[in-house]
Amino acid sequence: MGYRVVVVGATGNVGREMLQILSERQFPLDEVAAVASSRSQGDIIDFGDSGEELKVVNIDNFDFTGWDIALFAAGSAASKAHAPRAAAAGCTVIDNSSLYRMDPDVPLIVPEVNPEALAGYKARNIIANPNCSTAQMVVALKPLHDAAGIKRVVVSTYQSVSGSGKQGMDELFNQSRNIFVGDSAESAFYPKQIAFNVIPHIDDFLDDGSTKEEWKMVVETKKILDPRIKVTATCVRVPVFVGHSESINIEFEREIGAQEAQDILRESPGVMVIDKREPGGYITPVECVGDYATFVSRVREDPTVENGLNLWCVSDNLRKGAALNAVQIAELLGRKHLQKG
Structure with missing residues (x-):
């Protein structure tokens, strides 16, 4: 027997990627539903490369009763309104928004890193997917932490515009085109020009001068990996379409x-x-697009601190940073907790 799975936010970048990955990985499905806001009601979208088409259903009218898993990729507002409703109906929610990540009753899961934490999902029947930049980092850090114990992490990110959704991708495309033809490249979505530029500002600023994106990397890494690890982050938006x-x-x-670290990482899931x-x-971002892996390059020793290493980490943020991780959680859930005879 298979599972009945709902994809909420199915018309967005991450939702479409979830459908694609469910199809690619041949997730055991009896039925899949594409759900989105009223604006997309009645639209027809593809279920991956299967050839099957799905008619989009309005989330406001959707009854989650009888469905096994709901993959939410519609943002915090939709999750706040509908995830508890789905969970109460017996449908386990895997939420890609930031809303529940730091809730002590909601496990924050990266399957390669802390699969054992999934056991606590029944408290709310909700499982949180981490921030895209956190997910790929902890996949690389976990095996090294197991081997040598991480004390401190200093990370600078180079995050693609797809992390901001369709509006970010459109702004990069339009500004780049306008610059080439000599037209104005005014910013409508980002606070400064993104084309041929970098912006050291992702999400809102906090009182201490950091941004919310930087805060997420700190607190999520501690929750997923180890609360004793000290983390400091600088998050930067760069003119790349996909790949952090x-x-x-x-x-x-x-x-x-460095050689030991490389050997450990080569054997790591x-x-x-x-x-x-x-x-x-x-590896550069262009080369990671469409791939499942978290790529590690430029592993080298840092002579300025005792027991220090540097590395370069690249991943498709729409996949491992969002859709793939959610589907991997669903696979883990099915194997360990929702087995069907």
Whole structure:
């Protein structure tokens, strides 16, 4: 027997990617529903590459009774309004928004990192998907933490515009086109020009001068990996359509060399090491698009601190940073908790 799965926010970038990945990974489905806001009601969308078409249903009228899993990719407002309703109807929610991530009764899951934490999902019948930049980072950090104990992480991100949704992607495209033809490149969505530029500002500013995106990386890493790890982040939006990159500096409790770290990462789930010390011997965002892996390159020792390493981490943010991680949680849920005879 298969599962009845709802994708909420099915017409957005992440929702479409969820449908694609459910199809690609041949998730055991009896039925799948595409759900979105009233604006998209009646639209027809593809279910991955299966050839099957789905008619979009209005979330306001959708009855979650009898459905097994709901993958939410519609933002915090929709999750606040409808996730508890779905959970109360017996449909387990896997939520991609930030709304429930720090709720102590809601597990925050990256399957390669903390699958055991899923056991607590029944408290609210809701499971949280982490921030895109956090997800790929902890996949790379987990095996190194197990080997040598991470004390401190300093991370700078280079985050693609797809992390902002369709409006961000449209703004980069339109500004780039306008600049090439000599037209104005005024910003409508981002606070400054994104084309041929970088913006050290993602999400709202907090009282201490950090942004909410930076705060998310700190608190989510602690919740997923280890509350003792010190984390500081600088998050930057860059003119890349898909794929987040991170420069990560790590200080360990015990000695670990670059070669040992590479060997550990090569054997780690979800990680692909591409690290040749030559021109082009590393992964860039363009090359990670459409891939499941979290790529690690440029592993090297940091001589300025005791037991320090640097590495470069790249992943498709619409996949591992969002849709893939949610589907992997659903797979884990099915294997461990929702088995059907």
